[in-house]
Amino acid sequence: MRETGKLDYIEMPAGGGTLDSVKAFYAMAFSWSFTDYGPGYSAFSEGLDGGFDGNPAEGAAKPLPVLYSHDLEATLAAVKDAGGRIVRPIFSFPGGRRFHFADPAGNELAVWSEE
Template identity: 65%
Template sequence: MQSDGKLDYLELPSSGIPETKAFYTAAFGWTFVDYGPDYAAFDEGLNGGFDADSDGLKAPLPVLYAQDLPAMLAKVEAAGGTIVRPIFDFPGGQRFHFRDPSGNELAVWSEGG
């Protein structure tokens, strides 16, 4: 079982999935699992993915894990975080996005849903 708050995934924006995959494959030998035309996941020491449909996100998105997503959302708000995307479904589970007091955007996910 995973523990709450574990850095579990890293999403990176992509201006084009085919070009991004070609670069990382040629440069580093990475392999990918495609989740539609706008998302390619990798497992290269840290799980992550490139997102071509990132809703304007232009920075890496660290994704933390939580066993109980609604409870973690409440804890993030109580600690001073600002929720920027409430809980939503995505392939693999549910997640929400928040900004920390320094303005960094992060996400928290869980298998629930």
Template identity: 50%
Template sequence: MSPTNNHINYIELYANDLDSVKTFYTNVFEWTFTDYGPTYTAFENSGLSGGFEKTDKPITNGALVVIYHNNLENIRLKILDYGCKISVDIFSFPGGRRFQFIDPTGNELAVWCHE
């Protein structure tokens, strides 16, 4: 599919440890990765392509990436099993429910589902 003007096309995040971030997203969300050298890995199978760039700097989140999953409780437990923290527990909003978590390298993301 070719990119569409004004649509989100790719997401880049930072990671202090590419191996741990790949293990986490592969096992929890079944994403696939392609390494491009020692400091960059791209991901697919996530609904939107993106990548993680290795950094030694502290990670400050500039965007909240939201992932869909039809079973919040199950995916929340899986995230906790990997030692990650829930930053905002499950709450309802018009049309659905969601929670936020901190991934292995400090990025904050959210997972949502329909009501």
């Protein structure tokens, strides 16, 4: 059941002819599946929580979707194999470790693990 005020959806750009490559990237790297709504929109349903970063990195002016991984190194390899560009290599932060990557459309995301 949806609740008023609950973060429910995140929409990321995939313009300039990148929609098919973005879908292929997430399917290969994270096994995501998609529902197409016409030729210019594709939806995914992969879970969502959120947070605010009170100390963002310099130049971080956009929301940062963060994915979880049980095996950070294996996920880093999958992202590279799928054609993702590593923006920040694995680093530690309070609560775990993570890395940042850019997808084929240039969207920056992070992947984190508790270990």
